[in-house]
Amino acid sequence: MLTSKQRSKLKSLAANLSPIGQVGKEGIGANMLASFSDCLEKRELIKINILENSDGDPQETGRELAKKLGAECVIVIGRKAVLYRRSQRKDIEHIKL
Numbered sequence: 148m149l150t151s152k153q154r155s156k157l158k159s160l161a162a163n164l165s166p167i168g169q170v171g172k173e174g175i176g177a178n179m180l181a182s183f184s185d186c187l188e189k190r191e192l193i194k195i196n197i198l199e200n201s202d203g204d205p206q207e208t209g210r211e212l213a214k215k216l217g218a219e220c221v222i223v224i225g226r227k228a229v230l231y232r233r234s235q236r237k238d239i240e241h242i243k244l
Contacts, residue, residue, distance in 0.1 A: 149219050149231070153244045157221045160242065161194055161229040169196035170208055175215065184216055187232045191242050197226045 149157070167186050168179065186193050195212065197205045209228035213220035218232035234241065 149221070149244075154221055156244060157192060157229065157231050157242070161192055161221065164192065164194045164229075166194045166196040166227060169198055170201050170212070171198045172200040172202065174202055175208070175212060180215055183212070183230070187216060187218060187230065188234050188236055189239065191234050191239075192221075192229065192231050195228045195230065197223075197228060199226065 168183060170179070183193065183195065195209075197208050201208060205226050205228065206223050209220045209223040209230075212218075212228060213230050216230065216232060218230045221229040221231050223229075231242075
C-alpha cells in the first residue's frame, strides 16, 4: 500500500508520461496484461488510456488492472489510469519512494 507522500511523488512523475496502451470494448485480455506487465518491469510506472467504449467505470477498470498485474493503482483521472509496480530487474534505475 502506498502512503500519500509516495502516491504524490508517483503522480508528479506520471504527469509527463504518455499512455502506453488502452483498454477498449474488448476489456482486459491476456495479451494486454502480458504487454502491460512487461512495461511495468521496464519502467515501474505506466499510464493507460481507458476508452469511452470500454465496459464499466474507469475507476473500477484501473483497480482491476492493478489487481491482475500485482501493481498499485496510483490514480485514475478521467479516463487515464496510472499504475506502479516495483521491478525485479537489477539493470534499471528504480524509482525511489
